[in-house]
Structures are given as C-alpha cells and as structure tokens.
Amino acid sequence: MSSGQDLGLVEPSGDGLEPGPGKLTPPAGRGADVTVLGQFSHRARAVLVAPSSQQLGESVLAVLVAFALGAVALAANGINPQSAYAALVSGSLGSAQSLASTAVQAAPLLVASLAVGISFRAGVFNIGAGGQLGVGALAAAVVGGYTRLGPGLELVAMAAAALAAGAVWASVAGVLKAYTGANEVITTLMLTYVATNLIDYAVTGPAKAPGAINQTPQLSGQAMFPTLVGNTQLTAAIIVALVLVPLVWLLLFRTGYGFRLRMVGLNPDAATAAGFSVRRVGVSVLALSGALAGLGGMLEVAGVLGSVPQDMSLQVGYTAIVVALLGNNGPGGILLASTLLGALAAGSTNMQSAAGVSGPFVVLLEAIMIGTVVGMPVLVRYLRARRRTAPRGAEAR
Amino acid sequence: MQELQLIHIDKFFPPNTHACADVSLTVRAGEVVALLGENGAGKTTLMRIASGVTRPDGGSIVKDGERVVLGSPRDAIRRGIGMVHQHFMLIPRLSVAENVVLGFEEGGAVLDRRAMARRVEAFAAEVGLAVAGDRRVEDLAVGEQQRVEIVRALYRGVEVLILDEPTAVLTPAETEGLFRVVREMAAGGKSVVFISHKLHEVSEVADRVLILRNGRLVAERPPSAPLGELAALMVGEPVEAPSPSRRPASSEPVLSLGGARSRGEPGLRDVSLSVLSGEIVGIAGVDGNGQVALEEALVGTRSLEGGTFTLAGERLERASPAAIRRRGLVRIPSERHHDGMVAQASVWENLVLFDLAELGFARHGLLDVRAARRRAEQLVKNYDIRCGSIDQKLAELSGGNQQKVIVARELGAGPRVVVAAQPTRGLDVGATASVHKALIELRERGGAVLLISADLDEICQLADRVYVLYEGRVSQPVAPDDREQIGRLMAGVAA
Numbered sequence: 017m018s019s020g021q022d023l024g025l026v027e028p029s030g031d032g033l034e035p036g037p038g039k040l041t042p043p044a045g046r047g048a049d050v051t052v053l054g055q056f057s058h059r060a061r062a063v064l065v066a067p068s069s070q071q072l073g074e075s076v077l078a079v080l081v082a083f084a085l086g087a088v089a090l091a092a093n094g095i096n097p098q099s100a101y102a103a104l105v106s107g108s109l110g111s112a113q114s115l116a117s118t119a120v121q122a123a124p125l126l127v128a129s130l131a132v133g134i135s136f137r138a139g140v141f142n143i144g145a146g147g148q149l150g151v152g153a154l155a156a157a158v159v160g161g162y163t164r165l166g167p168g169l170e171l172v173a174m175a176a177a178a179l180a181a182g183a184v185w186a187s188v189a190g191v192l193k194a195y196t197g198a199n200e201v202i203t204t205l206m207l208t209y210v211a212t213n214l215i216d217y218a219v220t221g222p223a224k225a226p227g228a229i230n231q232t233p234q235l236s237g238q239a240m241f242p243t244l245v246g247n248t249q250l251t252a253a254i255i256v257a258l259v260l261v262p263l264v265w266l267l268l269f270r271t272g273y274g275f276r277l278r279m280v281g282l283n284p285d286a287a288t289a290a291g292f293s294v295r296r297v298g299v300s301v302l303a304l305s306g307a308l309a310g311l312g313g314m315l316e317v318a319g320v321l322g323s324v325p326q327d328m329s330l331q332v333g334y335t336a337i338v339v340a341l342l343g344n345n346g347p348g349g350i351l352l353a354s355t356l357l358g359a360l361a362a363g364s365t366n367m368q369s370a371a372g373v374s375g376p377f378v379v380l381l382e383a384i385m386i387g388t389v390v391g392m393p394v395l396v397r398y399l400r401a402r403r404r405t406a407p408r409g410a411e412a413r
Numbered sequence: 414m415q416e417l418q419l420i421h422i423d424k425f426f427p428p429n430t431h432a433c434a435d436v437s438l439t440v441r442a443g444e445v446v447a448l449l450g451e452n453g454a455g456k457t458t459l460m461r462i463a464s465g466v467t468r469p470d471g472g473s474i475v476k477d478g479e480r481v482v483l484g485s486p487r488d489a490i491r492r493g494i495g496m497v498h499q500h501f502m503l504i505p506r507l508s509v510a511e512n513v514v515l516g517f518e519e520g521g522a523v524l525d526r527r528a529m530a531r532r533v534e535a536f537a538a539e540v541g542l543a544v545a546g547d548r549r550v551e552d553l554a555v556g557e558q559q560r561v562e563i564v565r566a567l568y569r570g571v572e573v574l575i576l577d578e579p580t581a582v583l584t585p586a587e588t589e590g591l592f593r594v595v596r597e598m599a600a601g602g603k604s605v606v607f608i609s610h611k612l613h614e615v616s617e618v619a620d621r622v623l624i625l626r627n628g629r630l631v632a633e634r635p636p637s638a639p640l641g642e643l644a645a646l647m648v649g650e651p652v653e654a655p656s657p658s659r660r661p662a663s664s665e666p667v668l669s670l671g672g673a674r675s676r677g678e679p680g681l682r683d684v685s686l687s688v689l690s691g692e693i694v695g696i697a698g699v700d701g702n703g704q705v706a707l708e709e710a711l712v713g714t715r716s717l718e719g720g721t722f723t724l725a726g727e728r729l730e731r732a733s734p735a736a737i738r739r740r741g742l743v744r745i746p747s748e749r750h751h752d753g754m755v756a757q758a759s760v761w762e763n764l765v766l767f768d769l770a771e772l773g774f775a776r777h778g779l780l781d782v783r784a785a786r787r788r789a790e791q792l793v794k795n796y797d798i799r800c801g802s803i804d805q806k807l808a809e810l811s812g813g814n815q816q817k818v819i820v821a822r823e824l825g826a827g828p829r830v831v832v833a834a835q836p837t838r839g840l841d842v843g844a845t846a847s848v849h850k851a852l853i854e855l856r857e858r859g860g861a862v863l864l865i866s867a868d869l870d871e872i873c874q875l876a877d878r879v880y881v882l883y884e885g886r887v888s889q890p891v892a893p894d895d896r897e898q899i900g901r902l903m904a905g906v907a908a
C-alpha cells in the first residue's frame with residue numbers, strides 16, 4: 017500500500033489523463049509520460065500494470081517468503097511457528113465450518129480485488145476500493161432497510177444501489193483526474209476517509225436504526241442472501257462473487273472495451289495514437305471499478321453483516337491491492353489469491369485463540385507479500401546475477 | 414594484445430526459435446568486424462551473449478586466451494567487452510557525466526559534480542568525442558546520447574566495443590563522426606563489432622564482414638565484396654530493389670497543410686504542402702528539424718496553433734486521432750516504441766491495435782478473437798514477420814521484426830493516405846525492398862504517401878516530389894533528382 021502512495025506522491029503535477037492534442041513533445045528522450053507510473057521506469061509499469069509472465073512463480077515465492085519470514089517473527093516472539101501455522105490451517109481449512117468462514121471472508125475480498133485489478137490493468141491506480149465498498153454497503157443497507165420490494169427484487173434493488181453508489185464515489189476521482197489532473201492515487205485514498213465519515217454520519221443520524229446501537233436498520237430476511245450451508249455464515253453471496261470472475265475475464269479479454277483498457281494501461285501513447293481515448297478509459301474504468309467495489313459492499317451487508325455498523329472496517333480495500341498484485345491483475349489469479357488471503361483472515365481468529373498470535377500478524381504477512389511481489393523482479397535479477405546467470409525476463413530489445 | 418573468441422555459441426528461445434546455432438567467430442585486436450544478417454537472424458542475441466546480457470545455452474567465450482563466464486554486463490566490462498544497444502541504456506534524468514561515471518567509480522561520499530563533468534569531458538575529447546558533461550541526458554538528441562554511450566563504454570576501459578545498429582538514428586554527418594571514432598579506436602589497437610543493415614556503411618568502415626542467417630554464420634567476406642553479393646548472402650537469394658514506374662499523378666490533392674503552425678522544438682512554422690492522389694511526396698531533412706511535429710500534426714496527436722489541415726476535401730484541424738484514422742490516414746511512426754506499439758502485449762494484439770471496430774473484430778462490443786488472430790496470422794505471413802507465434806510478446810521480437818509488425822498493421826489497414834516516418838529504419842534489405850514495394854503499390858492504386866525520411870537515398874528513389882524540412886519550415890517542392898539543391902536546403906544554405 018505504501019508503495020502505491022509513494023508512486024502518487026512523487027509525481028510533481030498530474031498532467032491529466034490524455035496526452036492528446038496540444039501535448040508538447042521534447043525532441044529527444046521524451047520525459048513526461050501521462051500516468052502516475054510515467055515517472056517510473058517501464059519496468060515499474062510492467063510490475064504494476066501487467067506483471068511478467070513468470071508471475072505465478074513469483075507470487076508463490078512471495079507467499080512462501082512471507083510465511084518463512086512470518087515464522088521467524090513468531091519464533092522471535094517466543095511462539096512456536098509450527099503450532100501457530102497449524103492453528104491457522106485448521107481455522108481456515110480444518111472443518112466445514114472453517115472452510116465456510118474462509119469463503120465468507122474471501123467473497124467481498126474477491127469482488128474488491130477484481131475492482132482493483134481492472135483499474136490497475138488500465139494503468140489507473142484505484143487504491144480507494146475500501147471507500148467505494150463502504151458507500152456501496154451503506155446504499156444497499158439503506159435500500160434494504162427502508163423499502164419492501166419482495167423477495168429477489170429487494171436484493172436486485174440493493175445491488176443496483178450499491179453499484180451506483182460505488183461508481184459515483186470513484187467517479188469523483190475519475191472526473192477530478194480527467195479535468196484537473198488530480199492524481200487518483202491520492203483522491204481515491206482521501207475519498208475513503210470521506211466514506212468512513214459518511215458512514216459515521218449516516219448510522220448516527222439519518223439512517224440510524226431505532227435503539228441504542230449506531231447502525232443501519234437490521235435487514236429483513238428478504239434483504240439477505242439465503243444461507244447455503246446450515247449453521248454457517250455461508251450464503252449465496254459467494255455465488256455472486258464467483259460469477260463475477262468469468263464475467264471480468266470476458267470483459268478484459270473478449271470485449272473491445274477490455275482490449276482498449278489493457279492497451280491504454282500498457283502504453284497510453286500508443287493507445288492514443290491508435291485513436292483510443294485515454295481520458296475516456298480512465299474515467300470509465302474508475303466508475304466500473306468503483307461499481308464493482310460497491311457491489312462487494314452489498315455482498316458483505318446482505319451476505320454477512322445484516323446492517324452497516326458505525327465502525328465498519330474498510331480494510332478490505334487495501335487487502336484487495338495485495339490480492340490484485342499477487343493475482344497478476346487477472347481474474348483467475350485474483351480468485352486464487354483472494355482465497356488464500358480469505359483463508360488467512362478466517363484462520364487468524366483461531367490462531368489468536370489457539371496459539372496466542374495477535375490479529376495484526378496477518379497484516380504483517382500481507383505486507384511481506386506485497387513487498388516481495390513488487391520487489392521480486394529486482395530480487396530475481398539479483399539472485400540470478402549471484403548465480404552468474406543473466407535474467408531471462410529482460411530480453412526485450 | 415586482446416582478442417575475443419566466441420566458440421560454438423548456441424541460444425534457443427522456446428518454443429521454436431534457434432537464435433544462434435553453433436556460431437564461432439574471432440575478433441582480433443585493431444579490427445572492425447561487421448555483422449550482417451536479416452531481421453531476426455540473431456545478430457543482437459549473439460552480441461548480447463558476448464556482452465554478458467544474455468546467457469548462451471551452449472558454447473564458450475574466450476577473452477585473451479582465457480575462458481570466461483559472463484554473468485552480467487558488468488562482468489563483461491571487467492573483461493573489456495562493452496555494448497551500445499539498439500536502445501540506449503542511459504538514465505535520462507541524470508547528467509552526462511553521472512551516466513558515464515556512476516556504477517563504475519565509487520568516489521567519495523560527496524560527489525564533486527563540476528570536477529566529474531570536467532573529467533568526463535576531458536576524457537571524451539581525448540577519444541575524439543564531444544560531450545557536454547553537465548547536461549541532462551534527456552535533453553540530448555539521439556546522436557549525442559549515442560556518443561555518451563560510447564564514452565561511457567570507453568571510460569570503463571572497454572577494448573572490444575559492440576555497436577548494435579548505431580547509425581540507424583544518426584544523421585549523415587554524425588555517421589561520419591562515428592566512423593572516424595571507430596577507425597581511431599581500431600588504429601589504437603581496440604576492436605569494434607559493428608551491426609548494420611546499411612551495406613555501403615559496412616564496406617566503408619569494416620575490415621571483415623561476417624554474415625548470419627537463421628542463427629548460423631554462413632559466410633565471411635572482405636569489405637570490398639559487391640553489395641549485391643552481401644545482400645544475397647544475407648537473404649539466401651538475390652534481392653531486387655523495386656523500380657518505381659513514375660506516372661503522372663492526378664491533380665487532386667488528398668492531403669494538404671496550409672500555413673500550419675504548431676508548438677514544439679522545433680514546431681511547424683508556416684508549413685504548406687500538399688500530396689496528390691497517386692503520388693509519393695518526400696520530406697527530406699536532417700532529423701530534429703520538425704519531423705516529429707509534422708507527423709503528430711497529421712495524425713492529430715498535436716494540435717495546430719494556426720493554418721489549415723485538409724484531408725480529402727475535409728478540414729480536420731480539430732479532429733481527434735480516431736477521427737483522422739477513420740478517414741483513411743495511417744501512420745508509421747518514427748518513435749515506434751513510444752507511439753507505435755504496445756511492447757508488453759502480444760504480436761496479434763499489436764497487429765490489430767487500431768482496427769478493432771473497422772475490421773469488425775468488435776461487434777456489439779464483443780471481440781472476435783478468432784477473426785482477429787486469423788487476420789494477424791495473415792499479416793505475419795504477408796509481411797514475413799519472424800516470430801515464434803502470434804502469442805509472443807512483441808518485446809521479444811527482433812528490432813526489425815517489431816518494425817515489420819507496425820508496417821503490416823498500418824499498410825494492411827487499406828489506407829488512402831500513409832504518413833510513413835522512417836518506415837525502413839532497422840529493416841534489412843529484403844524487408845526494406847518490400848516496404849518500398851508496398852508504398853509504390855499504394856501510389857499506383859491512387860493512394861497518397863507522405864514519406865518522411867532522413868535517408869536521402871530512400872527519398873530520391875521513391876518520391877515524385879520532395880520538400881525539405883529545415884527548422885520547422887518546408888521549402889518549395891524540389892525534383893527528387895536534384896540532389897544538390899536538396900542537400901543545400903537541408904543544410905539551410907539555399908533560399
């Protein structure tokens with residue numbers, strides 16, 4: 017996450033999305049690129065927008081490195097890593113109950129990560145999926161809490177509200193970027209804080225449920241997804257999340273829009289010359305990404321929570337960045353990575369109670385993973401050089 | 414007495430590219446060896462192996478009688494072998510002196526920039542190259558950047574200097590300067606390996622010519638060998654240059670600029686020109702005199718500040734790049750890496766980059782991947798693009814084959830007007846001939862071609878009329894055979 021922020025902050029002034037007409041081009045060694053990553057090497061762009069084809073291996077390695085370093089950290093704190101990890105595994109995969117809770121954790125994460133991945137693919141760095149998810153959840157909770165539309169229709173209306181709310185929220189950043197050049201890394205992040213305050217305001221004021229607790233009204237059965245496996249929190253929300261995986265794949269790889277989006281992400285200048293509008297892709301992808309994240313919020317409310325609490329955690333928006341990077345910004349990779357991180361989240365409770373490992377340990381693992389995955393090309397190059405071999409990834413002439 | 418030997422070098426790129434197959438060669442002290450070969454023959458790969466960038470699958474490298482293993486370019490430099498790549502490896506934001514020195518001399522904690530700059534300049538002057546030590550590399554023209562690359566290598570004590578297509582981006586005067594340095598190096602006992610597609614340069618500067626074909630070393634010739642023979646050895650069959658049948662063009666202008674002005678360094682300054690249907694118009698001039706501005710004005714990526722731009726009778730000063738393209742104007746860009754291709758995307762995606770909607774690959778928003786790939790396969794065949802498969806990343810293709818991908822996409826789109834900027838830069842003789850043929854065919858069919866090229870031979874051979882671009886202004890049209898007048902205009906000495 018911090019890498020994302022740094023990327024944004026070093027850019028002196030956003031020069032908008034589109035090089036477009038009027039852009040001045042210095043004669044040699046053109047300096048100014050158009051996106052955040054323009055300030056960075058093509059290698060940095062390659063890592064964040066479309067990591068190398070050896071990505072799967074790198075991601076697996078990143079996960080292993082995280083667990084290994086995590087074990088060291090545990091041991092240093094006098095905790096037996098083996099028993100801690102055993103607790104982690106049994107808490108996430110050990111029983112039907114824990115498997116279900118892995119899936120419950122993974123569902124909103126999966127959707128938020130798909131949202132993040134789509135924007136990364138376009139070279140647009142939406143790091144505020146948490147905020148979009150929050151307003152999506154709030155919109156869904158309000159619609160579900162104050163309307164009676166009957167079974168089925170109720171959920172559809174809630175989803176629509178969540179999609180719209182997320183899209184609008186992210187579009188604020190999109191429009192700012194398109195018309196003032198404001199860097200989306202900063203605006204989406206800031207909008208997440210605004211979302212937190214909006215939720216706070218809503219659940220203590222206009223959308224407060226009757227009673228002492230600050231939250232939106234408890235959703236009725238019609239406004240909740242049906243439970244899939246008795247005695248667990250596993251609901252049909254997971255099905256919606258899973259259906260989105262192939263849909264996003266189709267969007268990215270089988271539509272003209274997805275093609276434009278990917279090409280713009282990989283080389284905005286060539287895409288502009290090809291007649292694609294970088295600005296239009298930038299604005300629309302933020303809306304789309306926000307809508308998806310908003311839907312993730314609806315899945316969480318209507319799948320698990322039943323209402324939006326005052327202290328609703330929007331952390332999932334940041335975890336989604338880890339997932340998207342681990343998953344190569346592709347739907348398949350994101351499915352795998354979100355399952356893994358969902359399992360971590362599910363197992364961490366058990367790890368806490370059974371092995372005395374505090375909750376934030378999982379955040380440490382995530383941090384190591386993101387560091388490793390982003391730093392991997394450098395690391396690999398270093399290791400190869402040590403073994404007196406040259407990198408294979410850098411063969412581009 | 415240094416000597417570099419490559420022995421039985423082998424390099425295979427899965428699934429099916431044998432880039433170097435059992436290549437053995439020796440580079441002796443004080444000699445200039447030219448390496449010739451078609452696009453994709455394996456020249457760059459072989460030299461990347463010699464300079465420690467790429468590991469060979471088999472074979473060995475012997476330097477001064479000692480077998481060496483080169484794990485990195487650093488290793489190679491330590492052994493006295495350095496390479497100046499087709500794409501420069503300088504850090505744009507750093508100064509010339511910093512680029513030369515950094516990563517080599519550790520120095521104290523505090524760098525004395527001024528002293529460093531002077532030291533680098535003094536060194537450069539000694540080897541006969543002029544560089545300004547404290548200028549930022551990003552502010553330099555390509556030719557200057559290349560000098561910096563060479564100074565950088567020599568500063569590190571390189572004895573065998575490998576130059577990969579060094580003249581592709583140079584002006585004739587800069588090329589002359591480069592050759593002088595190369596000859597001086599050789600006279601001083603150093604060796605140079607020189608990769609080029611320009612045969613006359615090869616015979617001018619080399620002591621020995623080696624020819625690669627499909628990854629194999631197929632022949633060695635003295636530089637006095639007839640150019641036709643060298644070309645035939647490269648391609649495996651005789652190459653014939655297309656002969657344009659000049660026939661009168663119609664009188665109907667397809668493309669015209671009237672008093673066009675744009676920003677830039679230099680931008681367009683009151684440029685008026687026209688291209689008739691059935692005509693190839695050449696824009697001659699030394700690179701950096703507004704060629705990029707002209708190119709970008711015509712495709713709509715740089716707006717005009719004044720003047721008119723008319724395409725087939727329609728005024729398009731304010732049109733978007735997409736709108737201009739839809740009206741049948743395509744471009745082969747001079748800065749192909751920048752705005753011609755998406756290096757990290759596949760070959761097939763690059764081949765259909767512009768034509769999704771026009772060619773019906775995106776109906777109702779859905780991409781017809783099968784049709785798009787079929788089209789790509791066909792272009793690969795028609796334009797003889799050498800690649801393992803169309804799913805390969807474009808970045809993995811050889812430099813010339815990347816250019817062929819762009820040419821294929823643009824000319825394959827069935828255009829009415831082509832803006833061809835340095836269209837054959839980096840192409841081998843065979844590919845150059847086929848691009849020329851395609852441009853001539855387009856003209857015969859009534860198309861219009863604006864050929865922007867730094868290669869005067871290319872312009873004189875193809876164009877029906879020539880304008881000379883000098884400091885953002887164009888001359889009156891000149892006949893292509895009036896070379897003397899063109900030369901004067903290029904130097905800015907004629908009225």
Ligand SMILES: Nc1ncnc2c1ncn2[C@@H]1O[C@H](COP(=O)(O)OP(=O)(O)OP(=O)(O)O)[C@@H](O)[C@H]1O
Pocket residue numbers: 411412413426427430431432450451452453454455456457458459799800801809810811812813814839841
């Ligand atoms: N990293 C890579 N992965 C796959 N194939 C590669 C890679 N690098 C080079 N090749 C292939 O090896 C062959 C030789 O490439 P090379 O760049 O050496 O050609 P070249 O002789 O320099 O051509 P050009 O004149 O076009 O520069 C090409 O077919 C190219 O596609």
Ligand SMILES: [Mg+2]
Pocket residue numbers: 413456457458499577811812813
């Ligand atoms: Mg090459």
